[in-house]
Each structure stands twice: as structure tokens, then as C-alpha cells.
Amino acid sequence: MNICVFCGSSSGTDPIYAKAAKELGQLISKSESSLVYGGGNIGLMGILADEVLASKGKVIGVIPDFLMKREVGHSGITQLEIVGSMHERKKRMAEIADVFLAIPGGWGTLDELAEILTWKQLRLIDQPIGLLNIDFFFDSLIEQMKIMVAKGFLAESSFKSIKISDNPQKLLTLLGVKSF
Numbered sequence: 001m002n003i004c005v006f007c008g009s010s011s012g013t014d015p016i017y018a019k020a021a022k023e024l025g026q027l028i029s030k031s032e033s034s035l036v037y038g039g040g041n042i043g044l045m046g047i048l049a050d051e052v053l054a055s056k057g058k059v060i061g062v063i064p065d066f067l068m069k070r071e072v073g074h075s076g077i078t079q080l081e082i083v084g085s086m087h088e089r090k091k092r093m094a095e096i097a098d099v100f101l102a103i104p105g106g107w108g109t110l111d112e113l114a115e116i117l118t119w120k121q122l123r124l125i126d127q128p129i130g131l132l133n134i135d136f137f138f139d140s141l142i143e144q145m146k147i148m149v150a151k152g153f154l155a156e157s158s159f160k161s162i163k164i165s166d167n168p169q170k171l172l173t174l175l176g177v178k179s180f
Contacts, residue, residue, distance in 0.1 A: 001177060002060070003028055004036040004097035006112040008105030009043040009072070017104050018047050020134045024103065024168040025051025031177050036097050038089065038112075039063030039081070041074035044103060049074050062092045090115055094125055099175045101130040104137045121158045128175045130163035138164070 011018050021044045028035050035052045038045055039061025049059045059077040067073065068082050083089050090112060102113040119125045131138045142164065148154035165171040173179070 001031070001033040001098045002036045002096050003031075003033045003172075003175075003177065004093050004100045005048060006100070006102040006105065006109045006116075007037065007044040007048060008103075008109055009038075009040050009045055010106065011043050011047065012104055014135065016135050017044060017137075020132065020168060021048040021103060022051045024048060024132065024172075025057070026055050027168055027172055027177075028052050029055030029057030031172065031179070033177060034058040034060055034078075036060045036062070036093055038093075038108070039074055039077070040067070040072045041076075042072055044105065046074060048103075049077055053077065060096065062089045064089050086111075094119065094127075097127060099128050099130070099177060101132055101171060101175065102138075103132040104134055110141075117158070117162070120161065121155070128163060129161070130165070130171045130175045132168060132171050133164055133166045135166075 025048045029052050037049060040046060052059050061074055061077050061080045063073045063082055064085055065082050073080060083092055100116050102109055116129060120129060145159050149156050149159050163171060163174040165174060
């Protein structure tokens, strides 16, 4: 199974995020799944990829050429695909992913999550999508989604299709990843 994780190119200000990324990386390896991610060697992206590799797992990175030129591409992963743009990156990750999940991050993480949620709503994809809500990171976003439902801008079924947990193992189980 290929598990696509959207996450930050920063580690954040609290070590709890790096700890969660490491735990997620170990669980991905234990489930005999592969990590699909943005191909970076910095922030939570680098921590997650390094942990999957340290646990003898497979890591597939997809990175745009302009980011590779900035020397943020992870050269030590199993497979690194260099694409022409951010749009191509998201498309390629969607082509090879069986499951999507987001952990804390910034604009890029939010962009990737919003696009994949939109694709699911439009039935362009059918893969499960989850949020790893470490330290209440996504609480405000979840509340905003509830407002979107209440105001008639988001179908309740679309919101309810998102699997949410603060525990990496529980989230992977909710997403249908084989047991550990």
C-alpha cells in the first residue's frame, strides 16, 4: 500500500510534531506500506522519510525541479521523481497513492489537503483521506469545515468521509492500512 502524507517543510515549534512524524514513519514501515510524500529532506518531511528508511521501509518522493535546485530534495530515499511543477507533483502523488493523510504543516500542506479533498468530492479519486490532529493542530480547520456544512457549502457526507484522529496508529487503522 502507498500512503501519501502531506506535511510541513518545517518541524514546527513543538517537538511533539517531530515525535508524531517519527511514530507515523515507524508504523508505515511496520505495515509494510510505502511512504509517498513531497520529496523534501527538511522539516517534518525529512523526519518522516528518514524514519521510514531507518525502519527499513520504502520511500517515494515527488518533487518539482525548482525545489530540487534549491537543494531541498532528499537524495537518500528509495525513489525520487522530479517533476516540472507543483501541479504535476500533486497529480503524480495522487496517481500512486492508495491512502492520503495530512499531518501538521503550512500553506503547502493546506493546499495539498484542500485539493485532494476537492478531488474526492468531485469523485476524481476514491482513496480514503485522514487528518492526524496532533496537539489539536487541525481543530480550527475541522470547525471551519463544520461551519461549511452548516451553511450549506459542504455536503455533510463529504465532511464525514474524512477520518480524523490524534493517534497515528488509530488513524492508519481508520484509513484501512493493514494491521501492525
